[in-house]
Amino acid sequence: MAGKIGSEPDREDRDDKTPGSSAEPSRRDALGMALNTGVALSLGASYGVLGGYAVTYLYPTQRQQKAWLFVSQVSAIASGGQLKFQAPSGAAIAVARIAEGSSAESFIALSSTCPHMGCQVYWESAKQRFFCPCHNGVFNAHGEGIEGPPKGQNLAHYPVKVENGLLFIEVPTESLPTERKRMASAASCGCDKRKLPVLQNEPQCQTEDDHEQA
């Protein structure tokens, strides 16, 4: 029989416990089947628990780190005036005084993140509008969506508060590395020019060769 598929023993030679194979199942068969089903269900439940643990493991629990940072004295911003605040992450935030009062409600701090798909908007001064290059979202100077998919949505506001005549803003304190930060840190500590990207209009690293040529 060797060398051929289909050389298994005949079906008559098997101790057949397939459900329904015997004409009259005994109580012993029924108990055995219940036990086996219970074991199979337990195995399924244990996999279910493992799956639940896996989802919990993968689901991020750490919240974004945020902090209240000082922006300016309230009196330093005239009504209708604004200033640019740079968060530790590097994000530029437009902080504007929209009313006379000196409460937090008199100020807004506009996020530059488009509420549509999360891209960064930029200010087009000629058209007096914020424009999102990803999906053509347009916002007016107050951050209200006026054209494109985010029409009707507004640029988010960072929370602001006033304490003792001082204006504070709550912003994320973590940031991802950027090319500019890398360039800046490399320039301050000496760098390997070969391994760093060269950006247009950016100060470039001086290597020993450069010094020698100079």
Add this chain to the structure above:
Amino acid sequence: MSRLRDFFSERVPVSPETMRELTNEPVPNHLKRWWFALGGTPAYLFIIMIVTGILLACYYQPGPTTAYQSVRYITEEVAFGWYIRSLHKWSATFMVAGVILHQLRVFFTGAYRRPRELNWMIGMGLLVSTLVGGFTGYSLVYEQLSFWGATVASNIADSVPVLGGFLKRMLLAGESYNQHTLSRFFVIHAALMPTLMVLLLVLHIAMVRMHGVTEFRFPDDTSEKRYFNFVPDHLFSEIIVGLLLMIVLSTLAVALPAEMGPMADPLTTPEVIKPEWYFYVSFRWLKLFPATVAVLSMGFIVFLFFLWPLIDGLIRRRWPGSEASMYVGAVTVLTIIALTVWEAVVAH
């Protein structure tokens, strides 16, 4: 020699006749036309991607502080790194194109119809896995396109009602792109998708073997016999296709090697940004409709095509001989081409 043969025949108990039967499936004559052999091409490209992907993973380091520099290292410093990376990239592009063309061929020839409905669904699974693999692949470089592509994708997930926030956090490993995000994309790209695709491919090929290839008879086919042998006839055809692909991929790798875009800058979205060409259609779609409408409608259209064999079956049961699928297919293809070209020719 005969002792060696005996050694193996005892340990691999398959008779020569059975082996011939298993490997030498009769292949219908229409498969001599190359456009009917598009299914084998993505499979061949998939193997190239697995091999080059393993080689790339030897140097790639996921993480926002390391990813870009490691890809630069592969591209500029490792011996033949540029070639391996370029082969990987071009294979991906060809694979997406090959899977789409194969799917179109199957659709317009009605080869998905009873009893092959399930195999169409497996094929749709392979198409979606290929697109996810392509997207997660270019996300790993941590260039501007990678970062903003991932940001847009996470917001697409966020636009799904009820589950959106959960999906976004699971994808990004946090509320926004952070130092753990790239590891997650790397796992999806290098472990999850390849495993899923191997499983789907095995199922796909097993189903093709069980049902046989859909047979077409062309008027100019005057041969007396309806079939030819898989070994060696079709096997040699596949070897020729493999060699041609290797020549084309190598030529493209030399002429148009994979390059490095600017490194990701989470504070500045480029003034003109576009995904890879196969996502132009969804990118344009997102510009045309509000986020939730666009995402749900895209998902619904993909779901409809997933179930198309069953829908088509219902239509043909109601109106026997109906060729509704031709009209649906033509409208869909023309819409996809129009939106893709539109996105390609304009800056915004």
